[in-house]
Amino acid sequence: MRVGLLPSENGGTYRFVMLLLATLGVLVAALPVVVVVIMSFSASDMPSFPPEALSFRWYEEVIAMLTSSDASSAQSVPSSVLTSIVVASAVMVISVAACVPLAYAMARSGRSMRAGMELLFTLPLVFPLVILGIAFLLIVEGLNLDLGIWRLIIPHVALVLPFVLRNCLSAMSGVSVEIEEAAISLGASPLRAIVDVVIPLMKPGILAGLIFALIISFNEFTVTFFMYTIDVSTLPIWMYSRTVSSLNPSVLALSVFIVAADVLLIVLIDKIIAGKANLF
Amino acid sequence: MTQSDTHLHVDSISKDFGAVRALSDIELKVERGSFVCLLGPSGCGKTTLLRIIAGFETATNGNLMLDDVDITRLQPHKRGFGMVFQSLALFPHMSVAENIAYGLKLRGAGAKERKDRVEELLNVIELPAIADRQVSALSGGQRQRVAIARALAVQPKLFLLDEPLSALDAKLRDNMQVELRQLQRKFGVTTILVTHDQTEAMVLADRLVVMKDGVIRQEGSPTDVYRNPKDTFVADFLGSANLVKGTVSSGGKLRVLGKESVLKSKAGVGTLEDLAIRAEDIQLCAPDADQNTPVGKVDFVRDLGSDLEWIVAVEGEKLRIRTSAKQGEIAQLGQQIGLKIDPEKIVQF
Numbered sequence: 001m002r003v004g005l006l007p008s009e010n011g012g013t014y015r016f017v018m019l020l021l022a023t024l025g026v027l028v029a030a031l032p033v034v035v036v037v038i039m040s041f042s043a044s045d046m047p048s049f050p051p052e053a054l055s056f057r058w059y060e061e062v063i064a065m066l067t068s069s070d071a072s073s074a075q076s077v078p079s080s081v082l083t084s085i086v087v088a089s090a091v092m093v094i095s096v097a098a099c100v101p102l103a104y105a106m107a108r109s110g111r112s113m114r115a116g117m118e119l120l121f122t123l124p125l126v127f128p129l130v131i132l133g134i135a136f137l138l139i140v141e142g143l144n145l146d147l148g149i150w151r152l153i154i155p156h157v158a159l160v161l162p163f164v165l166r167n168c169l170s171a172m173s174g175v176s177v178e179i180e181e182a183a184i185s186l187g188a189s190p191l192r193a194i195v196d197v198v199i200p201l202m203k204p205g206i207l208a209g210l211i212f213a214l215i216i217s218f219n220e221f222t223v224t225f226f227m228y229t230i231d232v233s234t235l236p237i238w239m240y241s242r243t244v245s246s247l248n249p250s251v252l253a254l255s256v257f258i259v260a261a262d263v264l265l266i267v268l269i270d271k272i273i274a275g276k277a278n279l280f
Numbered sequence: 281m282t283q284s285d286t287h288l289h290v291d292s293i294s295k296d297f298g299a300v301r302a303l304s305d306i307e308l309k310v311e312r313g314s315f316v317c318l319l320g321p322s323g324c325g326k327t328t329l330l331r332i333i334a335g336f337e338t339a340t341n342g343n344l345m346l347d348d349v350d351i352t353r354l355q356p357h358k359r360g361f362g363m364v365f366q367s368l369a370l371f372p373h374m375s376v377a378e379n380i381a382y383g384l385k386l387r388g389a390g391a392k393e394r395k396d397r398v399e400e401l402l403n404v405i406e407l408p409a410i411a412d413r414q415v416s417a418l419s420g421g422q423r424q425r426v427a428i429a430r431a432l433a434v435q436p437k438l439f440l441l442d443e444p445l446s447a448l449d450a451k452l453r454d455n456m457q458v459e460l461r462q463l464q465r466k467f468g469v470t471t472i473l474v475t476h477d478q479t480e481a482m483v484l485a486d487r488l489v490v491m492k493d494g495v496i497r498q499e500g501s502p503t504d505v506y507r508n509p510k511d512t513f514v515a516d517f518l519g520s521a522n523l524v525k526g527t528v529s530s531g532g533k534l535r536v537l538g539k540e541s542v543l544k545s546k547a548g549v550g551t552l553e554d555l556a557i558r559a560e561d562i563q564l565c566a567p568d569a570d571q572n573t574p575v576g577k578v579d580f581v582r583d584l585g586s587d588l589e590w591i592v593a594v595e596g597e598k599l600r601i602r603t604s605a606k607q608g609e610i611a612q613l614g615q616q617i618g619l620k621i622d623p624e625k626i627v628q629f
Contacts, residue, residue, distance in 0.1 A: 181336055182369035184357045186383035186434060193357075196382075200373045 103168035133226030171205020293342035362431030
């Protein structure tokens with residue numbers, strides 16, 4: 001692709017700047033992950049870089065942690081993983097169930113209405129997460145609410161809503177009123193037209209929203225840190241507490257699993273909305 | 281067909297969008313099996329009228345009678361009409377066959393019946409082999425035909441089309457106009473088409489309804505409306521006639537383009553009267569052929585292949601004249617030329 005910003009014979013300076021920026025970006029974004037992956041194969045008890053010897057011992061330990069159901073430890077890995085999965089699944093279902101009708105209504109309403117609603121649902125993005133965590137904690141504790149696992153699900157829904165809504169909205173923008181009217185003119189009730197035509201056409205946006213909800217909820221730390229209890233705690237919290245008490249390379253091995261799962265999901269998003277930009 | 285076999289009666293329908301009056305007191309009777317074209321410039325209310333008939337807009341006043349049954353408040357999905365939209369609005373996530381069968385599926389038709397009907401319709405639109413194709417893999421003309429087939433599949437009581445051919449290129453549009461007309465005859469379905477293209481309306485319509493500013497200006501057969509336009513707007517919009525002023529002289533005779541004519545007027549002496557003369561109703565002749573022949577100067581000539589189009593300046597008016605290519609030898613650019621006009625072809629308003 002030629003961009004005519006700085007025209008030159010072989011893309012000279014322009015190409016150089018682009019390569020430099022790309023390299024910097026990759027280094028900043030990927031280097032920590034690469035270091036963690038390498039260190040997770042270390043054979044020693046203390047994480048060090050570069051590792052003096054390589055082994056799979058920490059991976060074996062992670063497998064052992066995941067498979068043993070140690071009831072004595074309240075914060076066992078399997079229970080945190082389970083909580084993380086339950087929370088993420090609930091967040092996915094709730095946020096999409098809320099955003100599909102919301103996106104439909106916003107796309108079909110007036111321009112000013114739509115802009116206002118978008119702003120409203122983007123607010124959780126600009127709040128500092130720490131403040132958001134404190135706020136949720138104050139509400140729950142102040143009202144003395146016994147929410148169980150919902151004390152994590154509700155804040156997570158608030159956090160993923162902007163992402164899910166954006167994806168659903170951009171999917172809705174491709175669904176013209178005429179296409180809905182076409183279904184109605186052929187005898188579909190307005191609700192039937194939405195089920196038969198609008199939702200199938202929104203599918204890429206809905207799927208992308210689902211995956212966003214999963215990744216954000218599964219990795220969420222800051223707000224969760226305020227909200228977790230001994231009974232309801234997620235994997236990132238477990239990893240943090242493990243790291244604080246004693247930095248053990250098994251945490252690193254565990255994070256490699258999570259990174260692998262995340263990368264898989266991101267590739268999936270990319271496949272689903274291939275050719276359709278506007279992720280954010 | 282009986283004398284008045286009215287299928288749809290648009291009974292003094294009005295529509296306001298806020299303070300804007302989009303339609304005012306529209307009265308229209310559509311005969312069973314006829315092809316009606318709503319013709320007018322953009323913003324004239326023709327699409328609004330079609331959407332009211334389809335049920336996607338609600339009239340502010342007036343009633344819609346289908347076979348003497350009031351359907352004004354009937355929901356659009358219960359009307360049983362077939363509609364072709366400007367964007368065609370094919371379902372991109374369905375195959376061609378699924379698109380065509382969608383309305384049948386909603387009516388509870390079985391798989392066998394749907395398959396047979398899709399096959400039948402694909403044969404009618406002469407695209408028998410595309411049933412399993414995705415809509416995105418079709419050409420513009422194919423999409424057009426699939427959209428028409430989808431609307432006709434449900435055997436609609438009314439067939440409504442909203443500028444369906446406007447996205448096609450000129451040649452394809454020409455072919456589709458003929459095909460559309462043939463399909464309509466074959467199915468015998470009462471059809472209402474909205475267009476701003478006067479040629480399209482002339483080709484397709486049994487009955488032409490010319491609209492402007494939310495009002496029906498003239499209604500009739502295409503030939504009648506073309507030959508006898510009721511006012512200058514219709515004359516100009518339909519085939520862009522030359523609009524000139526005639527002066528009433530003594531004895532009630534009308535002077536046209538500076539020369540005495542045989543036309544009469546009841547208006548007082550000196551009154552200016554609006555006249556319309558079609559471009560093809562003016563013949564060229566030598567400037568000195570007759571003393572009552574208007575004379576003008578050739579301003580511009582262009583060759584349209586089969587015809588020549590002239591612009592001739594007469595008495596401060598610029599007339600558009602269309603002649604056969606043979607008349608090209610009569611005059612050159614800048615020369616004086618005589619205009620022979622059959623007085624019977626001049627429309628007086």
